[in-house]
Amino acid sequence: QFDIAGRSGIVTGAASGIGLAYAETLAEAGAKVTLVDIDEEGAEREAERLRGEGAEARAVKADVRNIDEVAAAFDSHVEAYGSCDIAFANAGYDAGEGFWTPEGKRNPKGQIDVYDMERWENSINVNLSGIFRTIREAARVMKQNEANSGRRGGSIIATSSNAAIVNEAIVGLPYMPAKAGVRHLVRHAAFELAAFGIRVNAIAPGPFVTNIGGGWLKKDPAAKKAWDALMPAGSVAETYQIKPLALLLASDAGSYMIGSHVMIDGGMALG
Ligand code: NAD
Numbered sequence: 251q252f253d254i255a256g257r258s259g260i261v262t263g264a265a266s267g268i269g270l271a272y273a274e275t276l277a278e279a280g281a282k283v284t285l286v287d288i289d290e291e292g293a294e295r296e297a298e299r300l301r302g303e304g305a306e307a308r309a310v311k312a313d314v315r316n317i318d319e320v321a322a323a324f325d326s327h328v329e330a331y332g333s334c335d336i337a338f339a340n341a342g343y344d345a346g347e348g349f350w351t352p353e354g355k356r357n358p359k360g361q362i363d364v365y366d367m368e369r370w371e372n373s374i375n376v377n378l379s380g381i382f383r384t385i386r387e388a389a390r391v392m393k394q395n396e397a398n399s400g401r402r403g404g405s406i407i408a409t410s411s412n413a414a415i416v417n418e419a420i421v422g423l424p425y426m427p428a429k430a431g432v433r434h435l436v437r438h439a440a441f442e443l444a445a446f447g448i449r450v451n452a453i454a455p456g457p458f459v460t461n462i463g464g465g466w467l468k469k470d471p472a473a474k475k476a477w478d479a480l481m482p483a484g485s486v487a488e489t490y491q492i493k494p495l496a497l498l499l500a501s502d503a504g505s506y507m508i509g510s511h512v513m514i515d516g517g518m519a520l521g
Pocket residue numbers: 262263264265266267268269286287288289292312313314315340341342343344376380409410411412454455456457458459460461462463
């Protein structure tokens with residue numbers, strides 16, 4: 251049931267962090283993978299590394315703020331691999347202009363009445379509309395899968411966050427409302443696309459050590475230690491820890507999972 255060998259998948263935001271772990275999950279399971287990122291060099295570097303490990307992998311530059319670039323990435327994937335069974339709508343960022351400063355003071359820039367509109371609009375554009383554009387194009391090509399490969403439907407997995415539900419004080423605007431939007435977008439897409447055999451689900455991570463927010467969890471050992479202490483699991487997560495969940499949702503093992511928003515946050519949302 252977990253077997254996805256011979257299938258193919260596309261991952262946005264695949265040059266780094268959680269997206270890279272998704273791409274590795276596909277490659278390690280024998281699926282062909284397109285790594286999409288605004289960071290062309292990074293995506294190419296990682297695709298080359300995966301090819302060196304025996305996988306079929308390719309890189310495409312696309313900005314998820316641009317529908318034509320997202321559409322072209324999906325079209326080129328289908329051209330290269332025949333169909334698209336799996337799509338991870340993952341690209342996102344957190345500018346770190348939250349309600350609190352890391353020192354626990356009110357962040358003057360994070361307050362509603364002075365919030366910078368450009369920051370707001372760009373975050374919604376990437377973190378919510380970027381996920382929508384990716385789901386939109388995934389649905390378009392997946393509806394053709396039966397004709398293209400004989401395999402009906404597919405699996406779309408969006409990266410949400412536990413911040414879709416909790417963490418008001420820590421994360422703040424505009425990331426939280428964007429992720430809350432992703433949660434509901436996934437529910438709607440799952441409902442609409444189920445009839446086509448396309449399953450849509452969300453993975454909602456807690457803190458993972460990646461390059462998000464400038465990579466502060468990587469760069470600042472004191473901050474990492476403080477966050478480790480906050481987590482019921484005892485530490486923040488490393489990206490390999492997302493792989494089993496990614497494979498579950500991508501493969502037929504997750505065939506009865508439709509519209510789920512699966513938390514993987516070391517228990518953070520509990521306290
Ligand atoms: P990351 O910075 O390590 O990786 C994000 C990747 O997305 C980068 O390679 C970046 O170049 C790419 N990207 C950014 N904007 C893009 C755009 N407009 N078009 C195409 N690619 C773009 O960060 P990450 O932590 O791996 O983040 C991946 C996803 O996980 C995001 O949706 C993020 O919100 C989510 N998330 C992360 C955490 C965490 O703690 N790391 C927690 C919850 C959710």
